[in-house]
């Protein structure tokens with residue numbers, strides 16, 4: 001995996017473990033020459049990963065919508081900043097640059113981004129690995145909700161199984177590297193080709 005999109009909080013959370021593990025991710029990426037593609041901010045967990053990567057001479061690409069660039073939150077020292085006109089364009093741009101996606105703890109923005117990646121995976125529009133770094137079991141409740149959706153008939157087990165989860169970045173990357181996307185059903189194939 002050459003480049004991975006990381007979606008994560010524009011906040012740091014209350015527990016220092018979140019910042020610690022975000023820094024671990026940055027150091028791991030830099031050590032293994034995995035480029036970071038992210039939201040382009042300098043705040044919260046986003047800023048911690050980007051700064052750790054830069055301290056270790058890693059490649060950091062930010063993709064930020066024009067709207068957010070003008071706030072005091074855009075990182076000015078990263079390898080490359082791509083500015084998009086709209087939030088929706090940003091996601092398309094990110095997806096073109098990466099081999100996979102990882103979510104770290106975050107809020108609405110993080111969930112929105114990782115669920116969009118999952119929706120594209122479910123439709124077969126994208127076939128890239130999607131991982132969740134489950135620091136302090138942060139995502140357990142969200143994952144339980146997904147299991148509930150399977151039980152209630154709103155989500156297919158094979159699509160639920162697209163999500164790889166670990167509380168260790170090494171293990172998560174190993175799982176993602178071995179990932180094979182589910183086979184597409186005929187209906188989905190037809191829709192995707194149109």
Ligand code: AMP
Pocket residue numbers: 006007008009010011038039040041046064068071073074105106107108109110111113
């Ligand atoms: P949240 O999880 O709500 O804190 O939102 C974080 C996610 O949304 C990140 O992965 C970013 O891509 C995006 N995002 C939210 N706020 C900002 C911001 N101020 N600057 C850049 N990206 C942001």
